[in-house]
Amino acid sequence: MAEGLLELRGVAKRFGGFQALAGVDLAVAAGEIVGLIGPNGSGKTTLINIASGVLAADAGDIRLAGRSLLHLPAHRRAALGLNRTFQVPRPFPTLTVRQNLEVAVPGAAAGRDPAALLDAVELAPFAGRRAGELTSVQQKLLDLARALATGPRVLLVDELATGLTPAELARVATRLRALAAEGLGLIVVEHLMAFIDRITDRVVVMNAGQVLFRGTLREAAKDRQVVDVFLGAPEPAA
Amino acid sequence: MLAYALATGIVFGLYFALVGIGMNLVFGVMRIVNLAHGDFIMLGAFSAFWLLAVLHLPPPAAIVLGFVAFFLAGLPVYYALVPRLARAREPEMLSLILFFGLSQTIEALAAMLFGNSERSIPGRLLGRGPVHLLGQTMPRAWVYAAAVSLAMLGLVWLYLHRTRLGRQTRAIMAARQEAVAIGIDIHRISAIAFGIGAGLAAVAGVFAPFMLGSFTPALGIPLDLTSFAVIVIGALGNPLGTVLGGVIFGVTLMLMRAYLSSFADLLPDLVLILVLLVRPAGLLGRQVRRA
Amino acid sequence: MWRDLGLVVLPLLAVLAVLPAVYDNGALLLNFVVFLVLAQGLNLTYGFSGYLPFGYVGFFGAGAYGFAMSVTLAGAPPLLGVLAGGGASLLVGLLLTPLLRLQGAYFGLASLAAAEALLHLIGNPNLQPVTGGPYGVKLQAGYAPLLTYALALAILALTMLLVAWLRHARFGLRLLAARDDALAAAMAGIDIVRGRLVIWLASALAAGLIGAVFAWRTATFFPDAVFDLNFSIFAIVFTLFGGAGTLAGPVFGVLLLYGLYNAIGLSAPQYFQLAYGVLIMLLALFFPEGLAGIARRIADG
Structure with a gap:
């Protein structure tokens, strides 16, 4: 993986008895748009909350341009160039x-x-x-x-597309691509695959607090594990 | 002296648990800090004065009458004030302000009706002669109050765990949205909880003259702080944590009186601040700080 | 900003400045200014950061005692004593900054407990040689009605300037944003902790300075008198009635309600307590934004 502008390494988080994140690595480079997808409860929003300083990580590190943000409050992270919706x-x-x-x-x-x-x-x-x-x-x-x-410098976008009309979606997609073209790194959490397909360079698929798959959306769609997670495991043949 | 402080601390602790439990029940169900709680207790003390010292009713009758009357009075107060608040933009802050206003109103009405002079009730109305308990000798009224407190706390537990209404009450305390979703009538359950809170305040009020000495209409705010300290030590929103909070508070108060008496007045305030800062969720509780 | 100064601050100060020439109840005029400062001081913290300190009177009392102790124990000249009073309230404010971590009701009650604790401490018989204990304070700082009144006006001017500035400066807007949504404010890069601390200390300082002036003018008082919860209650009622977060609201609150309070007379305090209690409830239920909210509703049609 190329050196990222934002790098999350081994991020873990537990809520009581629930392991929300079990050592997640995620990076985004300048000018890149990464799609972060996965079923509900797979830990996508928790990851964004930890990266942006809303929640504290139990383990792992968060680095922006090589500098650790782990112990900085949210407003300091914003000042250094990490933000979210x-x-x-x-x-x-x-x-x-x-x-x-x-x-x-x-x-x-x-x-x-x-x-x-x-x-x-x-x-x-x-x-x-x-x-x-x-x-x-x-x-x-x-x-x-x-x-x-x-x-x-890095923007984490949490489910922006939900509720938008197709016309609005198209304009937002153009807008996000323009931002990436200006050098912004974006991580986009989204359920709407058409939107992901339109704007991202690659996707990271999460399930149960872990990264399941990294690659392009097309590759992901062919991956047996990914398909199982999204559609539910098929019934065993009778 | 240490043994005496510990024994009376436990006795007073049970009473302080009764003082705080109504406020905690209301907080647990409605997420409202009822600043009129102390004034309900103050009114209970005045009721005790009339029922016991003037009408010479037997104490158990005064307790039952006080509870029922305040319970019934609590229901319309709930419906007049709380449902409207829930629709406001900042319900928590507004409820604090609203019940502060109610507290001031009650205190003023009490002052107009009963005057501001200090009143007391002779302890012998709860029975003559000292009692030996936990290896110590103490006034019969204290033991009486502690026993009734324990009984009331037990009844609250039975209500919450052994009745249908009580189980619905606990469901609201644990997960309000889900409780609505499964069809629990929030307002009915909350109104009953508010009424029970008022009734428990009345019972605490009946014993206030015996446990706290003289009383005036201005008793409300200090009692609010005491109640809040007790329930914060235990755990806000957890009525049974109140028992733990009450006993810790009672024992600490009695130890202060024994060894540092001139600073004992500071205790409720300091305990409240320290617990909020050091362990804001209480000894048994959940998160209260800002994100 | 200039409109605020021209329409509210200057006219108010001008009227208050000439009143002593035509109205001879100087003590009452001073009380008006005291409550104007307390209402605006409370407005700073409640209106701009959302913290409602029921124990606001603690700063007032700390200022009064800071003045009294610096004058009696250290022999400070009274003007220096006023600064010492402000210093004392700042110190108390700093000590209480951990309370700012608490949410609404917890904060309100914790601040009330802090004010009560301070009263019990200062009024403690063991501390009689230092604070005068329960027997209070007798000051020989010199009776200076005009000077104390002028000082009170200066403190009022500073407090109102601060409110007017906050209403227009980005710093004030950021405080309001944090009041609306602390998490979103942090994401907007706003240092909430620092902002709240600044406003909290400014609010404490205003109450402390005016408490010191009050002590100078009153000269003889018991601890209960300067830690009277009614100072907090009045400041809260006046501010809420007029509209928190506005400049003119608390002024109207004080002029109307404190004016009414004095017009009817002081013989039976419980009648006012009743009226205020009911008023607080009505405000919370129907007019949470006070007179300012009503005015806005009318303006919006």
Whole structure:
């Protein structure tokens, strides 16, 4: 595996008696889009939570451009250029849409201009509205714009596509590809395979807290284990 | 002196568990810190004054009457205040403010009705003569209070574990969303829990004059802090943890009184702060800090 | 920002500055300013970081005693004593910073417990040589009604400037974001811990400074008087009534409610307690954003 911009090594996490992650390695290089897929409960969001500093890892390391983030709080990780969106969007509901972006603290790589970002996610007409009044799809886009406003080098995108119309999906896909073209590394968690297929260079398939498969989506679709995990193991022949 | 402090500490501890358990039950079910809990206890103390010292009812009658009356009064209070809160944007903060307002209202009404002068009830109303317990001699009223406390705590346990309503109550405490999903009537169960909380406060109030000395309408806030300290030590939302919290609190208080009496007043406050900071989930409990 | 200053801060200060010339109850005027500072100080922490300290009076009392002890024990001149009072409240605020790790109700009650503990400590008979214990404080700092009033106005001006600045500066906006959603704020790169600490200490300082001025003016007081829970309650009610997080809200709260309180008279405190208790409940149930929320609803149609 090539030297990654973001590297997770041997990340483990246990919730009580439940082993959510059992030593996961994952890396993304600058300009690359990695799809992170797997059934519900396989540990994808837990991995993002640990990488972004929402949860503490039990074991393993998280490195951004060679620097360990393991003991840094979330806002420091954001400042160094690691950011994420949330599966259930988390805007600041009492702030206006524009303010939602203005509060973002530009990190080491300079932040992006709020007005341009609002244009990019097509929220400019709502700039003066309270973010709590937006639809959940709009809130997802606002989440994305806010993460970008910190000027990340790596962005973790957690189920952005759910709920978007095909037209919106196409625009978001174009947008994410453009970000990668600018040198951003992206890890995209998604259930929608068409979306994954459209934007990712390679995928990592997780199951039960472990990496099951690494490669392209096409290869994954032919992998017996992966198919079993997604469709359930076939009945043994009678 | 040490043996005496330990023995009376346990006796008072059981009583403090009774003081705290109603607040803990309400918190466990509704996730609301009922700051009017101490005022319910204060009103219970005034009821005891009227029932025992003025009407000369026998103590068991006062206990039953107090519980039933406060239980029934608690139901409409619940329906008037809580369901509306659940729809607010910040229910936890608003509930704190709301019940703080209720606390102030009750205290003011009590002051207008009963006056601000200190009252007390002679301990002999609960029986004459000292009692020998745990190798020590102590006032009969203390032992009476501890025995009733133990009985009430046992009844709470029976309610929660041996009745249909109680099991539904525990289901709500453990997993609110799931309880709704399987068709449990949250408001009915919560209203009953709120009523029981008020009833338990009334019983604690009946013994307050004997355990805490004199009482005034201003007793509410200090009792809130004591209750909160007791249930935080045990575990918020875990009614039986309250017994552990009460006993630890009682024993510590009696040890302070024996060896550091002039600083004993500081105890509830310091215990509360220390437990919140060092072990915020209580000795038996779950997470309360911010993410 | 300039609009806030021109419409709220300057007119209020101007009126308060000329009032002593036409109204001779100086003690009452000072009390108004005291409550304006306390309401705005509480507004800082509750309005901008969401922490509601029921024990806010602890800072006021710490300021009063910081003043009293520096004047009586160290022989400090009163002006230095006021700074010592502010220092004392800052110290208490620093000691209590671990409380900021706690959530809403836990924080509120823990801060109340802290204020009560401070009262019990200062009023302890064993500490009589240092604090005066339960017998309180008798100060000979010199009766200076105009100077103390001017100082109180200066503290009010600073506190309100801070609120006005927060309402427009990015720092204030970031605090509001953290109040809305702490986790999302962290992801937006906001250092929540530092922001909350700064606002908490500023809030403590405001109460401490005004507590010191109050002590100077009052000269003789018992510990119960400066740690009276009613200071917290009033500050909370005035702020909630007007609207937390706004600049004019707490001002209206103090002027209307404290004005009413004094207009009707002080003979029966329980009537006000009843009125405030009911008012708090109504606010929590129907108008959680106070007068400011009502005004916004009208403005929005």
